[in-house]
Amino acid sequence: MCCTVPHINLGSIDYAILGVYFAFVLGIGWVVRRYVKGSEDFFLAGRSMPAWIAGLAFLSANLGAQEVIGMAASGAKYGMMTSHFYWLGAIPAMVFVGIFMMPFYYGSRARSVPEYLKLRFDEKTRGFNAITFAGMTVLSSGISMYALAKLLELVLGWNFHMSVVLSALIVLAYIFLGGLTSAIYNEVLQFFLIVLGFLPLVLLGLKDVGGWNGLVAKLGPVATSAGYPEGAWSSSWRHLDSAAANPMGVEWFGLAMGLGFVLSFGYWCTDFLVVQRAMAAESMTAARRTPLLAAIPKMLFPALVILPGMIAIALHSTTAGGFLPAGPDGTPNYNLAVPVMLAHYLPSGLLGLGLTALMASFMSGMAGNVTAFNTVWTYDIYQSYIRPGQTDRHYLKMGHAATVFGILASVAAAYAATRFNNIMDMLQLIFAFVNAPLFATFLLGMFWRRTTGHGAFFGLLTGTAAAAVHHGLVLSQGAVPGLKGGFLGTVLHTYPSEMAQNFWTAIVAWSTCFGATIVISLLTAGKKSDEDLKGLVYSLTPRQQDGGMPWYKRPATLGVVVLGLTAVLNIIFW
Amino acid sequence: MNLDLRLPIGLMFSIFGVLLTVFGLLSNPAIYQRSLGINVNLWWGLALIVFGVIMLLFAMRARGAERADS
Numbered sequence: 001m002c003c004t005v006p007h008i009n010l011g012s013i014d015y016a017i018l019g020v021y022f023a024f025v026l027g028i029g030w031v032v033r034r035y036v037k038g039s040e041d042f043f044l045a046g047r048s049m050p051a052w053i054a055g056l057a058f059l060s061a062n063l064g065a066q067e068v069i070g071m072a073a074s075g076a077k078y079g080m081m082t083s084h085f086y087w088l089g090a091i092p093a094m095v096f097v098g099i100f101m102m103p104f105y106y107g108s109r110a111r112s113v114p115e116y117l118k119l120r121f122d123e124k125t126r127g128f129n130a131i132t133f134a135g136m137t138v139l140s141s142g143i144s145m146y147a148l149a150k151l152l153e154l155v156l157g158w159n160f161h162m163s164v165v166l167s168a169l170i171v172l173a174y175i176f177l178g179g180l181t182s183a184i185y186n187e188v189l190q191f192f193l194i195v196l197g198f199l200p201l202v203l204l205g206l207k208d209v210g211g212w213n214g215l216v217a218k219l220g221p222v223a224t225s226a227g228y229p230e231g232a233w234s235s236s237w238r239h240l241d242s243a244a245a246n247p248m249g250v251e252w253f254g255l256a257m258g259l260g261f262v263l264s265f266g267y268w269c270t271d272f273l274v275v276q277r278a279m280a281a282e283s284m285t286a287a288r289r290t291p292l293l294a295a296i297p298k299m300l301f302p303a304l305v306i307l308p309g310m311i312a313i314a315l316h317s318t319t320a321g322g323f324l325p326a327g328p329d330g331t332p333n334y335n336l337a338v339p340v341m342l343a344h345y346l347p348s349g350l351l352g353l354g355l356t357a358l359m360a361s362f363m364s365g366m367a368g369n370v371t372a373f374n375t376v377w378t379y380d381i382y383q384s385y386i387r388p389g390q391t392d393r394h395y396l397k398m399g400h401a402a403t404v405f406g407i408l409a410s411v412a413a414a415y416a417a418t419r420f421n422n423i424m425d426m427l428q429l430i431f432a433f434v435n436a437p438l439f440a441t442f443l444l445g446m447f448w449r450r451t452t453g454h455g456a457f458f459g460l461l462t463g464t465a466a467a468a469v470h471h472g473l474v475l476s477q478g479a480v481p482g483l484k485g486g487f488l489g490t491v492l493h494t495y496p497s498e499m500a501q502n503f504w505t506a507i508v509a510w511s512t513c514f515g516a517t518i519v520i521s522l523l524t525a526g527k528k529s530d531e532d533l534k535g536l537v538y539s540l541t542p543r544q545q546d547g548g549m550p551w552y553k554r555p556a557t558l559g560v561v562v563l564g565l566t567a568v569l570n571i572i573f574w
Numbered sequence: 575m576n577l578d579l580r581l582p583i584g585l586m587f588s589i590f591g592v593l594l595t596v597f598g599l600l601s602n603p604a605i606y607q608r609s610l611g612i613n614v615n616l617w618w619g620l621a622l623i624v625f626g627v628i629m630l631l632f633a634m635r636a637r638g639a640e641r642a643d644s
Contacts, residue, residue, distance in 0.1 A: 020589055020590065032577060189582065192587070200618050207610060347606055350615055
């Protein structure tokens with residue numbers, strides 16, 4: 001993809017803004033480096049973060065390439081239904097992890113998600129999770145970097161290799177200096193920058209298309225010309241009765257179960273990248289409030305990240321010659337929705353701020369992955385299998401080395417990540433294989449005392465294998481067998497879209513893991529006594545007492561408020 | 575942890591705000607054709623200054639309270 005977009009020339013004001021941002025990011029790393037005295041400071045920020053800081057970092061760490069570029073791409077490709085990633089998926093999952101799971105994560109004093117698995121089950125379950133997770137973070141971070149560099153090449157004419165090296169070096173510098181503290185502080189800064197950098201773009205775009213009503217009117221022809229009912233691009237639930245009636249190609253059950261339950265809960269509840277931020281909180285209450293406080297801005301994010309894509313596709317259909325450049329297969333290149341919008345609406349000055357916001361989002365995503373990677377590598381792989389019993393100082397040193405290594409591996413992944421038109425679909429696929437069965441393991445592990453280590457491990461393997469088998473036997477419409485499915489020779493079923501295929505892969509993986517874990521657990525004997533499982537399993541852990549807190553600070557009340565507001569949003573945009 | 579995060583946030587956005595406001599006042603109005611004729615640099619610059627200064631005020635008040643305690 002190249003050459004169809006005229007390069008934007010940045011003015012000195014734009015470079016000045018970018019330069020100021022780099023200075024602050026590195027400066028924060030420099031200032032907090034003196035807080036890093038031991039490995040827990042480096043990997044868990046000394047467990048000292050107030051809830052609001054941990055909450056914004058929780059949000060920001062997830063706000064990488066997949067969010068800003070991928071969500072706008074999905075907004076253009078699928079319209080308002082993309083909001084389900086937030087209002088059906090992320091928010092309920094964040095409430096669940098805050099209220100029900102955080103007491104075990106934080107209360108067990110585990111230093112990572114794989115370490116929780118070791119405490120709850122056994123060594124092999126931890127090893128499996130640690131290794132797959134480490135691989136996945138490097139891949140995600142590589143995708144982030146690839147997307148950033150490709151974009152800067154396309155929009156600014158910057159050299160791809162230079163962008164990769166520059167972004168990698170800056171992230172490396174501030175994590176190397178200040179570890180998780182530095183990453184978290186920068187994530188909060190990046191959060192504000194992303195919001196305040198993209199907001200003018202959304203406001204101008206909305207004003208241009210005549211507000212929400214104007215946008216809905218313009219999206220009507222987009223839907224009808226593609227053969228869907230008129231409101232298909234502007235309503236979230238109305239066209240979900242059959243897979244043929246909406247561009248996502250999925251019906252309500254596949255969506256609610258696949259995306260809403262399995263994929264979203266799998267990601268938000270078990271992915272160490274986000275859970276690490278809550279583990280860094282200063283107290284149990286702060287840890288439980290972290291995802292809940294994060295959920296409040298999260299529910300407004302569709303306006304910031306999905307809306308630009310919807311505006312772009314509306315303009316695409318009403319502009320002679322199109323608005324988005326064509327991709328290699330002739331369809332609009334949805335991944336370019338955000339940069340094309342930036343170039344279209346923002347003059348020099350705000351353009352610099354918008355690009356800086358984009359840069360910030362990539363960096364926060366990448367730093368999130370790198371900090372999660374270096375922790376899991378050092379505690380769960382290196383300390384457990386390679387060199388146990390060393391001094392804390394030794395592991396701190398290893399953390400620094402793992403940061404360098406993780407970034408080098410991401411750079412390698414960036415060069416490998418060039419296959420898919422829609423980055424989101426690719427990540428969904430990875431999550432479907434790895435995260436979807438994992439959530440079944442956690443659910444059973446936390447709420448069913450009888451779950452055994454063998455049950456968890458072999459259940460996970462069965463679930464992951466089931467995901468691969470399902471993916472290997474099905475295909476989405478128009479796709480060729482290979483990475484996108486059907487690699488087992490026969491294609492048993494063809495889904496209307498890649499999205500639907502991924503949702504069902506996740507459902508199959510989760511259900512298989514859930515069933516297999518129960519059966520194997522009943523057939524094997526648990527090695528852990530009730531005393532061992534105290535603080536790790538719901539029925540053996542004392543309930544959290546929140547009676548002394550004012551109502552607005554209680555996690556349960558916060559959770560109900562968040563869910564209520566989300567329900568209202570769903571109804572407004574039904 | 576003794577770094578009050580509101581300090582760098584307030585400082586950074588104040589700097590962005592001043593840069594954009596000054597640039598908005600000096601720049602050629604023709605460049606605002608793409609932003610629907612609105613001098614977005616000026617207006618958004620002012621908005622960022624307000625945000626930045628509020629952050630700084632909070633940070634300063636917290637620092638003052640800390641000093642009063644000790």
